[in-house]
Amino acid sequence: MTEKDFIPDQILELPESGKVTWKAPSNIALVKYWGKKPNQIPANPSISFTLDACATTTTLSFEKKKITSNGFSFDFSFEGKAKDDFKPKIVTFFERIETYLPFLKQYHLTIETHNSFPHSSGIASSASGMAALALCLLSIERQADSKMDEDFFKQKASFLARLGSGSACRSIEGDIVQWGKTSSIPESSDVYGIKYPFDTHQNFKNYHDTILLVHKGQKQVSSSVGHDLMHVHPFAERRFQQAHDNLERLKTIFSSGDIDTFIQIVEGEALTLHAMMMTGSPYFMLMKPNTLEIINKIWQYREANGNHVCFTLDAGANVHVLYPEAEKEEIFRFIQKELVQFCENGHYICDRIGFGAKKL
Incomplete structure (x- = not known):
């Protein structure tokens, strides 16, 4: 799979409105990812344990705009409070993924998110947060595309999450996830994480x-x-x-x-x-x-x-x-x-x- 495979190849009949909620976990890398190329491509491969308790839950409410506009339209809250200082990061994320979710500017989005761990705990929430948001956004496309199977959904969600935060691509599946092209794992990819494909000991x-x-x-x-x-x-x-x-x-x-x-x-x-x-x-x-x-x-x-x-x-x-x-x-x-x-x-x-x- 390449980036081009994640660009929709058909005009979809998108829902007028709706709401979706996803809970995505954090992860802890065993082989570390440190250093990256343009477009969130890792300089080296990594592998991680997917966690369970440390997770972000995101609810996305979406409604088609009544008046067409060129910009992204959304509200964002964290732990029940508006968090405007986080908006620029979301705008950057939307700009990166718009080619792959071209309907984004058609909707007004309300994003409500919270973590299972304290905000001040020192645990990075970018992986779980961007994974949860990517899953919510892709769920809009999936509602309109009956041909999208589970494997493709997970691959594209991981691909989108990576464009928000590199390690977020390892927070879609579990229990062990590998990301980054390497000869030892033929299925590996720089553009999304994969569930570790080999057997693991008890x-x-x-x-x-x-x-x-x-x-x-x-x-x-x-x-x-x-x-x-x-x-x-x-x-x-x-x-x-x-x-x-x-x-x-x-x-x-x-x-x-x-x-x-x-x-x-x-x-x-x-x-x-x-x-x-x-x-x-x-x-x-x-x-x-x-x-x-x-x-x-x-x-x-x-x-x-x-x-x-x-x-x-x-x-x-x-x-x-x-x-x-x-x-x-x-x-x-x-x-x-x-x-x-x-x-x-x-x-x-x-x-x-x-x-x-x-x-x-």
Whole structure:
């Protein structure tokens, strides 16, 4: 599938009005996406666990305009309150996707959205938010196109979500989603995410993710700026090749159930992501002292107890603590006893692998 395949090839009889609601989850990358080409194309492939509890629910009400106008017409609210400062980002998103949803300017849209996690929690909502909005918008087209099957709907929703936020393309399906063209996965694509096509061992079913909220404030450098710095990073090409290599290694790991090697890759990927930030020009650091305290506590506990707890990081200070279902009770006691003390106001979120977006 290419971008052209997502341009409607027929004139559709669109509904006059309606309402649709979708709930889309966040996701946590195992192999990290860092650096992008024009049009939201990733510089390297990535793979993620789809989450379950951390999700955005968006309701889209739509009504055809009575008077034709050239601009986009919409209202946006977050948690029940108008959020005008977010409107420019939505306009940019609409401009990117209008070719693929050419009816957008025919409607006045009312977008109401809320997160299952606190807005100030430090968990990025762009992936879940843009995925939910893309699903709602595509549902208008689907109402008018009886030939659109489920597979195409998911592919196009992932494609559209990517144009809002790159990682959003991994929030349509679950439980493991891969994005970015790579030789180790023949079905892979730069323009949308796919459900991981190979079998995975029982060890990786129902994996848990406890998110430790180390810092809830705004990051000193946005992810968009960080992505752009990879264009001139001295280690960029080696990093991009590393991502391809790690995806190849994960095929064997997911099949065999080798959690020990899984931990090596996942933690190495997290530290490499932050190493790219610290060795670029300009350089910056998003980890906080308590991030490092948590990492060292995890390493000490794993060494002493021989279990399979590990960490990963997004582009921020918060720590995702990953662990298998079979060890959940013991490891969660460790988290409560040893790690929560390093969280801002003792706040953390318990999550686990989920299975993608749901229409409500």
